[in-house]
Amino acid sequence: MKTETIMLNGNPFHIRSWGDPANPPLLLLHGFPEYGGAWADLAPHLSDRFHCIAPDQRGYGQSWAPDDVALYRASQLVGDMTALIEHLGKGRPVTVMGHDWGAAVAYGLAMSRPELVERLIIANGVHPVPFQRALAAGGAQTEASQYILALRRDGSEQHFAANDFEKMKALFLAKMNHAWMTPEKLAAYTAEWSRPGRLKTMIHWYRASPLQVAKPGVPILDLPEMPRDRLMVRCPHLLLWGLGDTALLPETTEGLESFAPDLTRVTFAEADHWICHQIPEKVAQAVKGWLPDS
DSSP, rough: OEEEEEEEEEEEEEEEEETTTTSSSSEOOTTTOOOOOGGTTTTHHHHTOOOEEEETTSSSSSOOOOGGGGOOOOOHHHHHHHHHHHHHTTTTEEEEETTTTTHHHHHHHHHOOGGGGGEEESSSSHHHHHHHHHSSSSSHHHHHHHHHHHHHHHHHHHHHHHHHHHHHHHHTTTTSOTOOOOOHHHHHHHHHTTSOOOOHHHHHHHHHHHOOOOTTTOOOOOOOOOOOOOOOOOOOOEEEEETTTTOOOOOTTGGGGGTOTTTTEEEETTTTHHHHOHHHHHHHHHHHHHHTTO
16 A cells, blocks of 8 residues: 555645556545545455555545535535546546445536546445435434434534544444454544544534435425436446445435436445445455456
């Protein structure tokens, strides 16, 4: 693994990479509450086909972390990764893979900058339209996502950081198989969360998001119109899904085909939300099997 810090739009971003730079780029986008190093389980299994590049995204790890919540809108997060793709490939399209919140940025890239995304891979992450519908429905996904409202509260970073991040660790590992989380890995995560102001800026992703979360049993019926033509994924799209996910339920991907006509779904009964940690070899096999000429 190689590490470096580069400037994107005038701001520093910490980058990890695996594999030969002569290989096609694969941009790996982490979610919450992870960081670029979270891809260390999967990237070595893909580095024979790709030059795997995993940034700490804005507000995370060792990258730029402005304090203002207004600087975490989706367009700005996508703008960071647009600049990184242009830096990596000199404007040529790349394959993008996203997990959790990283999937939101990956979808944003594919939808708003399709000329930069050759292929899109999502691992237990969601397109904004099916996800918003599920959050607003008042049912099982609404109930599963109430933690979003807790994170959005003023000062939540102090609550989740108390007692050596006791509540943060509980949220991270709740209701899913965390056998992959060794003491060494947990110490590395805690070190990243402990950087000055970092947990606050990580949570800003939730605060800046326009997603509406209903109360359980009380659906939101007046959602704003979402223009379908601007939310299309027109490149080949692979969705990898651990069926044991308790944070993102299957309803969050219902109707995805209407936004991604070239969609391939692969499911794994033995994995959950942390699929890339739990079964990295199988995830890599699925990716390679989906690629052309593999």
